[in-house]
Structures are given as structure tokens and as C-alpha cells.
Amino acid sequence: MTTELRETEILPDEGIGSLLRPDRLSAWSWVLAYTAIFSTISVLRFHLWIANGLDLGLFEQGFWLTLHKGLLAATSYTGYPIVESGGSWLVYPLALVYGVGGVGLLLVAQAFALGLGYLFIDRIGDVVGVSRHVKHLIGMAYLLSPTILGTNLFDFHPAVLAVPLLFWMLLAVVEGNGLSAALAALLAISASDLAPILVLGAGVVVWWRRMPGLGIILVIGSLVLGSIDWLVLLPTANHGLLPDWTAYFSALGTTPLQGVGTVLRHPGFLVAWVGELRTWEYVGVLLVVPAGFLVLSRVHRVSAWWIPAILLMETNLVSALPIRTSPFNEFSVAAVPFIFMAVIEGLSRAQLDRRRAKALLVLPILVFVIFVWQQHRTFWRSIPAQPTVLQTAANAVPQGAPVLAQNFVIAHLSERDRAWLPARAESRPLPTGTYVLLDPLTTTGTTPPAVLTRLTQEVLKKGQADVVFSQSGIILARLVKPISPLGEFK
């Protein structure tokens, strides 16, 4: 058809605009399929009150506060402004997304951002010279990778925006478009507080690959912007404390600079994780499919793009908190573009025909099946027995009233100044007028059963609270007297 031929000619065949060419429609269909399927599952999970981590509720409240109280309003979950919770300055435009479409649009945006990786893999594969069936194989392995799926399904994290932005940076680098790469890197750093580590690593690779100008820009840019973010803006916004650093790297020192000093004096810290089984599980889940592809295709060339990914994984491995070494969450997701970039480069020289590429697809499918089994026996098991009753109880909480509830409930009640998880009761008093909504029969990893039992006993003490709603073990009560801190639950 004449019109199509002319359109194909007229649309750009490089740069970000090339992703809109009609011949990319097939790649787009995979992105859209992923978005539709996994946003549906995420929304279903939300609708069925299946345990989310606390982050969906945290970001919901943060976005609501941003829209109603300004950029630096502190969330009641952490006591810090929303910008300090793993994302960075791109978190603020997401508040507008939330304002327009609520939780549903946030979850669709998250799935879409992660799904876009397939499109970039398709395009980068073209530039690098990978055949169509190998591009599809890598794209499918990306979409089915446990890190991408886990990040998508478990909760909501603005840091996922860094994934398409880092892919864009990689596309610009392989196309030799320095300006575009620098812009993408800047935006990626604005999306995730872990992105500077990856951009730093990418800068080293680019420098080494004879693009010194871009390499220097990426290295200096990541160091300067990362330092401004970590050493100036975040402590200023939080009046001197650096919550993420304290939470995750306290073993290294109280500030990032002290941390660097500790590592330089005691380099053994960098490999202290080697003796732990859990950390090998982390490395295994992240790398089994990419490494499997390279081994099974007998690829002997190691891509330099592993460097940024290893840098981020190493950062997670030296952290004091086990959550950093879960391969299913936002702490590792930004490394995925670099891992798959290394696979693309690795497989670009492999002699893979269509039949062998199809046979290799068994590996990611097998890992996907294990992932589904793992999800089924953990998160999808903790469905509250009475979601309809929970809905009724949640509807009875007055708008704007302070509320305390478990993690799977709180995401439905976060549009208010004060929303707390049960852990708050351990160390801080609960003020009069707080609505406490508890489902003691449903326990998740976030709230231990002992905490729930103790809190329920406190709330039901005579004269402590007016019970507003009680059915099938689910209680909604309004405190008429404050509850003093209950102490650490052991």
C-alpha cells in the first residue's frame, strides 16, 4: 500500500521516535498485552484486599498530601516527605497521575513502564544486529523475569519509571546519540535514588567504549546529581536525617561519606555476603535466565554492560537489611535493563536459529512457573476471609479521620493526613479519635500475629474505644482514650 510505504519512509528510523514506526506495532502489542494482563492482576489483588506491602498506601498518601498540602508534606507512614521513599523528583508528576486516575491508573502506569522494556529490547536488538526470533526470545525472558513480575505485582513503586528511562539511555548509547543518552540518564536519576549508581557504571562502560565525552558526562553527572540528592536535598527536606541510608546501610556508617570511608578501610565488607545462602538465592534468581542463555548458546564474550548491574547488586548485597536482597522488588529492578543489554550483546554473536531460540524459551518459562508457584504459596494465600465485611468496615471510617489498619487495608484508606500501620503502636501513642480497623484472622509478614493480638486486646479494653463495627472477627473502633506506646513486640 502506497500510504504505508511512504509512512515508513517518512518516520525516523533511529532515536526514540523510531519506536512509533508502524513496523513496531507487533512489539507494541506485547507491551500492551503485558500492561493489560498485569495491571488487571494488580488491581484484582487490590480489590480482593490481598496483602500489598505498605508502599502502595505510603505513596497514595504521599500523592494525596502533595496535591493538598504541598511538595514537602511529611507522610504519617515514615515521617518524611514522599520524595525520600526510594523514588526521586519524578515522583511529583506521578501525583498528577494519581489525581486523575487514582490507584487504578498508578498500577496501569507501573505495568506500562515495565512493559516498555520489550519495545526497547526490540529496538536495541535491531541496532546491535540481533535476529528477529532472538530479539523476541530476550524480550519474553525480560517480561517473564521474576524481578519485573515481582516488582509489578507486589506493590507500587515510582522507581520503576527508571526502567524504561535506562533502556532509553542504552538505546541512545548504541545509536551514538550522546544528547539523548544524557537526557535519559538525567530523567532516570530523577526517577530512582538508586539510578545514579547505574548511570555511574554506564558512564564507565561508555568511556571505555571510546565515547569519552558522553562517558565523562555520565560519570560526573551521576556523581554530582547523586551527591546533591543524597547529601544536600534529602537531608534538607528531612531536617538533617537521611532515612534511606540509615535504614539500609547503617552497618557502614551514619552518612554515605562515612560508608565510602568504611569500605575503603575494610574492603572485606564488599564480599561479606558470600557466606550467606540468602544472598546466593538473590544472585541466582536475578541471573539464572540471562546466564543460562549465554551458557546454553556457548557465548564466550562477556559484555561490559554487566558492570552497572553488578554495581547495583553489590550495593544491595552489602546492605544491612534482608529486603534489599529480595530479587522481587524495586531495589533490583533498575539493574534489569543492563542485565538484558548484556544478554543482547552476548547473543548478537551466537549462532541461534529459530528452532534453538524457541527451545531456549523453555528456561524463562520454567522460571516463570516457579515464580507463579512461589507467589501462590505466599502472597496469594493471604486473602482475607471476609473482603465484603472489610469493605463495609472501611466504608464506615469517616473521611479525614486518623486511622490505623493492617497493610492490606491501609491502601484503601490513605487519603488523609494520618494513616498508620500497627507498628506505630509499638513506639508512639495513638491519639484519641483514631479509628482502629483490625482483621486479627488475617496475618501477613508486615504485621506479626503477636502485634495484632495485643493491639486488639488494648482496643477492646473497657472504656478504651467505641466499637463502631464488628462482624466476623473484624473490628472497627474509635479510640476515646489515647493508647500509650506498647513497646517492642517480641
Added chain:
Amino acid sequence: MNAIADGPRAPRRAPTFTDIVRLRWSSLGIWFELIRNLAVRDIEIRYKHSLLGLYWALINPLLTAAIYEMVFGVILKTKTGTIPYPVFLLTGLTIWNLFGNGVTSAVGSVTGSASLLAKVYFPRIVLPTAAVLARLIDFLFSLVILAVFILVYRVPIHWTLLWAVVILGAEFMFALGIGYLCAALNVLYRDVSQLVGLVLMMWMWLSPVMYAASSLPTVVQSILLVNPLGALIQVQRDLIFQGASPNIPYVWPALAWSVFVFVAGVIVFKRIEPMFAEVM
């Protein structure tokens, strides 16, 4: 073909944004004219030589609604909150029929135009598009009936109704996508036209057309609303009569499904299109 025969290529001017928009617009204009003519032809064929003509577009939904009203409203006394059951039912049927009738028309649109395909070249995707578009006329007639019922029963409607128009656009896109898929597959396997009727019937019962999803337990409700069409029907009703906020969580995945089904429909149709000449 070789490089010498082709001659040296003149350097190509970089396309501007205006170039792209102008090209896209002019090609759209040509195909839209054809789609419109085919849609008008479709309506004429459907109502020509019938005594009541276009009045069937009014009578059909009224009779269907009367039958369901008898079963669900009078006999089963289905609860639909503050909305009177006839209005509730007619709203659901109107929205459903745009999809159901559109898909039914699209299925046979290619196989039914064999003589036209043999004579003239045009993109075949125009046929199912025109077939779905032609059903907009029926939809508009149904809207008139619905408006009369809303006035008679004095049901308040809300300004959020405007959002329902956006959702309707997504539903139309969904209908087009399924229409493309079925029309193309029907050329290869005529069983598709038989199957579509059955699938649509099941689909309608699994969507909150005749009953309110909100009256069901949360688990059943959630599973019903995973069905994109169920979500779109429910949310349109909520927007019109409840003044609900458009940011209901399950509406967004339904919109994502609409875009995906549309794109997938176009791709499948384009893949099968070259085989039409061999099979027909």
C-alpha cells in the same frame, strides 16, 4: 535490482512533524470516506424492504428490555439500589448492544463482501470497521429510548456522564478489535460466525448487564469486573447515575485491554489479509 540500475539516491529531506501529520490526515480522510459509504450501505441493506424500516432500531431494544424486565424485574425482583430496574436494564442493554451487535456485524463483513473484494482494491480492514460503525445508528436510537425512560422514571443523572462518553470510546475500540479478529478468522474458518453468537451470549451473562455487580460478594464482584466489558458497563452506569468518580480502580485495566485488543485485532487482520484471496 541492483545499485547501478537504481541510480544514485538524492539526499532525502528530513521529515517534519507537519509532513507526518499531513500524510496521516490525508490517508485517514480517504479511508474514512470509504468507511462511511460502506456503513451507510450496511444500514440501507438492513432496513430496506421492511415495513417498519428504521423503527426496528427502536422496537428491538424495547422488546428485549421488556422480556428481561419481566424475568428479572417482575419475577426475580432483582435489586438495583436506587435506580429503577427498567432504567438499569435498558442502560446495560444499550451499552452491551453497541459491542455485541458491532461484533456480530463485523464477523461476516469480509465473507459477505466477496464480490466487492474481487472487483476493487482497498484495505480490507475497512469492511469490519464500517460494520461496527454502522451499529452506532442503532446505539443512537437506543439512547433516545433510554433518555425517555430516564425522564419518565425521573432518575437523576450526574455531570460525570461526560466521562461515560470517554469510556464509550474505549468500548467502541474494544468492539473494533474483537470485530477485526473475528472477521479475519471467519474467512479461514466459517465456524467462527457460529461460535461468536454463543460466546457473546455467555459473555453477556458474565457481564453486569441485567444485574448489579455491587449486589454481589466482593470476590465474585472482582472476578466479574476482571472482564473488561463488565468493568466498562459497570463504570458507565456508575458515572451516569451515581455521579461516581471516574478513578474507579478496575476501569483503567479495562481501558488498557481495549487498546491492546484493538492493536492485536489490527495485527491479526493484517497477517491473515493476504490469505483472503486464496480462501474466498
